[in-house]
Amino acid sequence: MRIPTAAITTTSLIGGWQLARRTGIRPLGGAVLAAGGVLAGREWSRHTSPAVTTALVATYVGAFGLSHPLAKKIGSWPAVLAVSAATAAISYAAADRR
Numbered sequence: 280m281r282i283p284t285a286a287i288t289t290t291s292l293i294g295g296w297q298l299a300r301r302t303g304i305r306p307l308g309g310a311v312l313a314a315g316g317v318l319a320g321r322e323w324s325r326h327t328s329p330a331v332t333t334a335l336v337a338t339y340v341g342a343f344g345l346s347h348p349l350a351k352k353i354g355s356w357p358a359v360l361a362v363s364a365a366t367a368a369i370s371y372a373a374a375d376r377r
Contacts (some may be wrong), residue, residue: 283375284319285367288339291315292363296346296355312343319370327374335373342366 291311299308316339323332342362350358 281322282318283371284322284335285371285375287315287319287322288342288370289363289367291319292339292342292346292366293359296359300355316340323370323374326377331373335370338366338369 291314295308295311295315297308298311299305302308316336319339320332320336323335327335342365346358346362349361352358353361
């Protein structure tokens with residue numbers, strides 16, 4: 280059974296942030312992000328072209344990076360939810376709905 284990559288990216292972005300926040304161990308949250316990225320990346324490479332896979336990986340990494348300055352403007356929860364939703368929508372449109 281194939282897990283939709285939109286679910287993987289959303290879970291790893293929100294879960295990684297919450298784990299780092301609740302434990303105070305940022306590398307632990309980073310490990311969740313990395314694991315989600317590897318899992319999603321493997322699925323993207325199996326079901327899309329190399330160009331689409333590269334764009335989706337860049338979107339995932341960019342979402343993580345964007346969440347930090349965005350959190351200073353709109354708050355942590357809204358920022359993480361916004362980048363997670365955007366990443367999930369892009370992942371669904373480019374890879375999952377096929």
